[in-house]
Amino acid sequence: MQILALSYSKAMGRIFFLGVNTGYVRDETPTAQHIKFHADRSGNGLYCTIVGNVLTPRGHGTNxxxxxxxxxxxWKTLANEIQNSGAIAGIQLSSTWTEYQGIKEFKNKSPENKLDEYLLVAKKINNNNIKDLFSDLRSASELSIEAGFKHIQLHAAHGYLFNLLLDPFFSSNYELALEEFCRxxxxxxxxxxxxxxxxxxKIGVAQIDSNDTRLAELMDTPCDYVDLSQGLYNIEKRLIYPTLAEILDARWETNIDTAKRHPNRNFIASGKFRSNNARSRVLPENINIGICRDLIANPNFLGNRSDGCQNKMKCHYFSRNEDSLSCGKWNK
Ligand SMILES: Cc1cc2nc3c(=O)[nH]c(=O)nc-3n(C[C@H](O)[C@H](O)[C@H](O)COP(=O)(O)O)c2cc1C
Structure with a gap:
């Protein structure tokens, strides 16, 4: 496989701190630790911090x-603190469903069963449910705006509810969901x-991943950015948090290819951007950079870009049966 060369040297787009579900929460509300975690990482020229995986008023959690x-x-304090540190305050809104359970292992041993489960959940969602879910998203957005967030992201990746609604492979009412999304x-x-x-x-299922135009209509909506991720949580987490060189390279191949096929659309792309695994191809101008683990590891990563995540894997607290985020580097 061709080695990619991604460097900070070219005039780069905006930099986003991407969603992190920290677990720093009491009674479903951010704790002081949650607020400090995000404020500490929102300087050094960062464009926007997106607070990860926040439930809508009637939504169901991933954990x-x-x-x-x-x-x-x-919520107001959180948005304010992010803004005071220099970045736009963003929030990622999300939901799963009543019986949802995230798996602990990184790669599912029987992915076909999980794919069937996702399809079954999607099949049960009717037009009234879709209207209801988007009305809940609207309420969540109103509350987010009231709190002072200036960027709102819909989490329609990783096999969560809005992923199943807006991916035509899963959704049986895709047209309505797309219409509601545009509204x-x-x-x-x-x-x-x-x-x-x-x-x-890409979701880790060859039959689906071979179709490059699956999400084409979502690239043409009036949305400001499409944030390119990969993977379904209950099938293949290594696509969501890529660490292996071959997965990182393949992710950047897809990111770059997608950006080139949609030159008028702004993207956010991620995957260990500064990593030694990912090198030497010029990024299309419509790619903005998303960073997660390097900024988890080092709040000042943007000030010292050689000092980031060291793949200690401790941040995967749910898979490790822990309640909240930590990092192998912090303990040093
Ligand atoms: C501990 C942890 C929590 C994460 N939580 C979320 C989340 O809440 N929402 C989301 O969309 N992605 C989440 N991600 C994925 C990241 O946003 C990001 O896409 C991924 O880590 C790849 O970027 P990176 O290589 O810069 O870390 C999480 C990643 C980690 C490591």
């Missing part, structure tokens, strides 16, 4: 330590709020 958007004053984007635009949607371009 028991998810935050839920509300009128609790901590949501227009609502944000009317309120001067930046919008993004996170998608899983």
């Amino acid at each position: 028991s330590v998810c935050a839920r958007i509300s009128r609790a004053p901590e 949501w984007v227009e609502y944000l635009k009317a309120n001067n709020i930046e919008s993004s949607i996170r998608l899983s371009t």
